[in-house]
Every structure is written in C-alpha cells, then in structure tokens.
Amino acid sequence: MHFTAVSCAERGLKSHLLLRGEQPEILTGYNLISTIYGDVTYVPRSIYSRRMTMLKTHADLVASNTGHILCCNDILESSLSDHSSTSSSGHIDAHGNTENHSRKIIIINEGAGDxxxxxxxxxxxxxxxxxxxxxxxxxxxxxxxxxxxxxxxxxxxxxxxxxxxxxxxxxxxxxxxxxxxxxxxxxxxxxxxxxxxxxxxxxxxxxxxxxxxxxxxxxxxxxxxxxxxxxxxxxxxxxxxxxxxxxxxxxxxxxxxxxxxxxxxxxxxxxxxxxxxxxxxxxxxxxxxxxxxxxxxxxxxxxxxxx
The missing domain is CATH 3.40.50.1100 (Rossmann fold)
Incomplete structure (x- = not known):
C-alpha cells in the first residue's frame, strides 16, 4: 500500500489509505511511510472485513458530489474498448487536474486483487x-x-x-x-x-x-x-x-x-x-x-x- 502512496505522490495524485486496526502509539515502518505519503484512515477490524463495501463507502466520502468513482478494471475495460478514450475522457495534466470533467476517484483493491x-x-x-x-x-x-x-x-x-x-x-x-x-x-x-x-x-x-x-x-x-x-x-x-x-x-x-x-x-x-x-x-x-x-x-x- 505504501508503494501506491509513493507512486501517487510522484505523479501529483493524492492517495487515501485505509489501514486495518488501531493507530499505533508510535508511527514506524509501513504506518509511518503511509502517513508521510498519503492520507491515512484507520478502520476497525469488523468494518475492514467487508473490504469492497469499506472501499466504496470511503470513496463516496472522498468523491462527495463532484467526483466520479472508478475501479482499476473499469479503466482497463475503457482502454480495451476504445483506444482513443483520451479524446473523450478529458486531458489530465502533470498535476492530476482534469479538463471538462469532475474529479476521478480510483479504487485499488486490497492486495491489488484485480x-x-x-x-x-x-x-x-x-x-x-x-x-x-x-x-x-x-x-x-x-x-x-x-x-x-x-x-x-x-x-x-x-x-x-x-x-x-x-x-x-x-x-x-x-x-x-x-x-x-x-x-x-x-x-x-x-x-x-x-x-x-x-x-x-x-x-x-x-x-x-x-x-x-x-x-x-x-x-x-x-x-x-x-x-x-x-x-x-x-x-x-x-x-x-x-x-x-x-x-x-x-x-x-x-x-x-x-x-x-x-x-x-x-x-x-x-x-x-x-x-x-x-x-x-x-x-x-x-x-x-x-x-x-x-x-x-x-x-x-x-x-x-x-x-
């Protein structure tokens, strides 16, 4: 997960990381790196067990009324069905801004399980x-x-x-x-x-x-x-x-x-x-x-x- 956060930061994208369990008293290791590079939310284990529901619920909060939620597989489907999709999906500049479209919220499944x-x-x-x-x-x-x-x-x-x-x-x-x-x-x-x-x-x-x-x-x-x-x-x-x-x-x-x-x-x-x-x-x-x-x-x- 921290690799995703680092990769997003390098590309000017903001990452929201959902970590299972409680925040440790002292941030070290993955918890520390994730917090430095992304926006971390600790999720109770009972809620985390329903992974896709948890991810979609948090994506809705991030998207609010102005964001469009996608999964990685949605992007893949679009790419395979229309190789010229860049002309219809808006231009994304170096800072991750889109022209003529709302913000895009991408859900990456736990363990990249897609x-x-x-x-x-x-x-x-x-x-x-x-x-x-x-x-x-x-x-x-x-x-x-x-x-x-x-x-x-x-x-x-x-x-x-x-x-x-x-x-x-x-x-x-x-x-x-x-x-x-x-x-x-x-x-x-x-x-x-x-x-x-x-x-x-x-x-x-x-x-x-x-x-x-x-x-x-x-x-x-x-x-x-x-x-x-x-x-x-x-x-x-x-x-x-x-x-x-x-x-x-x-x-x-x-x-x-x-x-x-x-x-x-x-x-x-x-x-x-x-x-x-x-x-x-x-x-x-x-x-x-x-x-x-x-x-x-x-x-x-x-x-x-x-x-």
Missing part, C-alpha cells in the same frame, strides 16, 4: 525467464507467500502463457483453500475474457488452475505470530543475509526449504520469490514487545572475543 494486477506479475515472469536468470528450460518450483493470492495466480498464468516448465506453489496466509481457488478461477476467467485474444498456443483452465495451494507449516490467524518465529527470522538473516518477516515471507522460506529437501539431485530447482513485508517488523515490535525483548536479551549476552 485482473489488471496480473499484467505486472506476468511482466515479472518475462523478466525472470531470461537466460542469465532462471532461463526457459530448467524445471523450476517457484514458491511465494499468498495474501490475496493475486501474485501467485499471475506467476502461474505467466508461466503457462510463456510455455515455461515452472510449477508455482503458494503458501496460503489469510483464507481457506476453497476461497483461494475461487479467487484463482475468477482471475483466470477475467484474464481470458479481457486478454484471451493474445492466447493462441496455450490454454488456461480455471478448473485445473495454475497454482498449487498449500497451508503454512505452522497454522495461525493472519497477522499473528508464534513464539520463536522472531528468533527464526534473526537466524535466517544472520546466516544468509536475507531478511524475512514472520507474517508473510517466513512462510514461503519454510516451504521452499522443505521442498528443497524433498527434491532429489538433478530435480527441479526451488526458487523462493521474496515479496517484501520486512518493514512490518517495526509494527510487530510494538505489538509483540516480549518476543523482541528476548532478541535484545540474546544480543546483550553475546560477548566479543578479544583480538
């Missing part, structure tokens, strides 16, 4: 399959953590459309396997509807799907962490230089480690896609003070040997 987001992920696949990176010939097991699941589906679609021998494994974080499969089917169906004319040699089957969905190694409610996981993240960082967080990327790391042990010599190469999330460690340090105090105690007990 079909338009798939295009960026497919572009990522196209980048990764270059010969100096993963290449197009090797068997790859690509592992990713899944919030909304959109990134995983985009990876799967990209691999199929480019004819890559890749298998995408997504670790489910926030919902049931049925919910993830329904989201996958919807995204594939929307993708076929909007971009199917580009698909000639490859077929996307929303029934079979393009992602292998798996559960966390250690189950819990989304957003919660378990005792010992902060120390695990610390160990991974010190041993590899890679920073993972216990809410998102630790789940993918653990699954990738498990799969790499299962692969026989000469089998598929296991690749974990790091999706970010590490700024969230600052917020976790406020919520789980006792867990981070153990880290501090552990560090203070380390003695440096004299030369």
């Amino acid at each position: 079909v338009v987001a798939l295009l960026g992920v497919i572009r990522l696949v196209q980048y990764l399959c270059q010969s100096h990176l993963l290449g197009k010939e090797r068997q790859i097991k690509l592992v990713v953590d899944a919030g909304t699941g959109t990134t995983a589906v985009g990876l799967g679609i990209g691999a199929q459309c480019l004819g890559l021998p890749w298998e995408v494994t997504a670790v489910m974080l926030a919902d049931t396997i049925d919910a993830y499969r329904q989201q996958e089917q919807k995204l594939i169906s929307d993708f076929r509807t909007r971009f199917g004319f580009h698909l000639t040699d490859h077929c996307l089957n929303e029934v079979d799907g393009v992602v292998h969905w798996v559960g966390r190694c250690h189950q819990r409610k989304f957003g919660n962490i378990l005792e010992g996981e902060i120390e695990t993240c610390q160990h991974i960082a010190q041993q590899t230089g890679i920073l993972v967080d216990p809410v998102y990327t630790l789940a993918a790391w653990e699954m990738a480690t498990q799969l790499s042990r299962e692969e026989m010599e000469g089998g598929a190469q296991v690749v974990m896609l790091h999706t970010g999330g590490t700024l969230g460690m600052f917020g976790l340090a406020q919520r789980y003070k006792s867990y981070f105090s153990k880290l501090k105690e552990g560090l203070s007990s380390v003695k440096v040997a004299p030369h």
Whole structure:
C-alpha cells in the first residue's frame, strides 16, 4: 500500500489509505511511510472485513458530489474498448487536474486483487525467464507467500502463457483453500475474457488452475505470530543475509526449504520469490514487545572475543 502512496505522490495524485486496526502509539515502518505519503484512515477490524463495501463507502466520502468513482478494471475495460478514450475522457495534466470533467476517484483493491494486477506479475515472469536468470528450460518450483493470492495466480498464468516448465506453489496466509481457488478461477476467467485474444498456443483452465495451494507449516490467524518465529527470522538473516518477516515471507522460506529437501539431485530447482513485508517488523515490535525483548536479551549476552 505504501508503494501506491509513493507512486501517487510522484505523479501529483493524492492517495487515501485505509489501514486495518488501531493507530499505533508510535508511527514506524509501513504506518509511518503511509502517513508521510498519503492520507491515512484507520478502520476497525469488523468494518475492514467487508473490504469492497469499506472501499466504496470511503470513496463516496472522498468523491462527495463532484467526483466520479472508478475501479482499476473499469479503466482497463475503457482502454480495451476504445483506444482513443483520451479524446473523450478529458486531458489530465502533470498535476492530476482534469479538463471538462469532475474529479476521478480510483479504487485499488486490497492486495491489488484485480485482473489488471496480473499484467505486472506476468511482466515479472518475462523478466525472470531470461537466460542469465532462471532461463526457459530448467524445471523450476517457484514458491511465494499468498495474501490475496493475486501474485501467485499471475506467476502461474505467466508461466503457462510463456510455455515455461515452472510449477508455482503458494503458501496460503489469510483464507481457506476453497476461497483461494475461487479467487484463482475468477482471475483466470477475467484474464481470458479481457486478454484471451493474445492466447493462441496455450490454454488456461480455471478448473485445473495454475497454482498449487498449500497451508503454512505452522497454522495461525493472519497477522499473528508464534513464539520463536522472531528468533527464526534473526537466524535466517544472520546466516544468509536475507531478511524475512514472520507474517508473510517466513512462510514461503519454510516451504521452499522443505521442498528443497524433498527434491532429489538433478530435480527441479526451488526458487523462493521474496515479496517484501520486512518493514512490518517495526509494527510487530510494538505489538509483540516480549518476543523482541528476548532478541535484545540474546544480543546483550553475546560477548566479543578479544583480538
């Protein structure tokens, strides 16, 4: 979300960010960056659970009586149906002002969970399959953590459309396997509807799907962490230089480690896609003070040997 705020600021657009839960006592990490770049509203968890209703209600408040509300998919539909839409939608200058039209309020779904987001992920696949990176010939097991699941589906679609021998494994974080499969089917169906004319040699089957969905190694409610996981993240960082967080990327790391042990010599190469999330460690340090105090105690007990 903070990436969206930064991108909007760079283009002279104002962003309104809806964050789940309560404002922390001290702003750090994502909360701090979001507040610096955008207009932040903290939403009670009971209201946030009805995401689209929450987004549309807030968009109505921002739009008031002078704004026109759109979703990203609406813009995509307009672009595909009329390539000359700029002549009919008004001119937008460098400061985001429109001529002859009311203000436009754009709703971006949580986790960018719309079909338009798939295009960026497919572009990522196209980048990764270059010969100096993963290449197009090797068997790859690509592992990713899944919030909304959109990134995983985009990876799967990209691999199929480019004819890559890749298998995408997504670790489910926030919902049931049925919910993830329904989201996958919807995204594939929307993708076929909007971009199917580009698909000639490859077929996307929303029934079979393009992602292998798996559960966390250690189950819990989304957003919660378990005792010992902060120390695990610390160990991974010190041993590899890679920073993972216990809410998102630790789940993918653990699954990738498990799969790499299962692969026989000469089998598929296991690749974990790091999706970010590490700024969230600052917020976790406020919520789980006792867990981070153990880290501090552990560090203070380390003695440096004299030369």
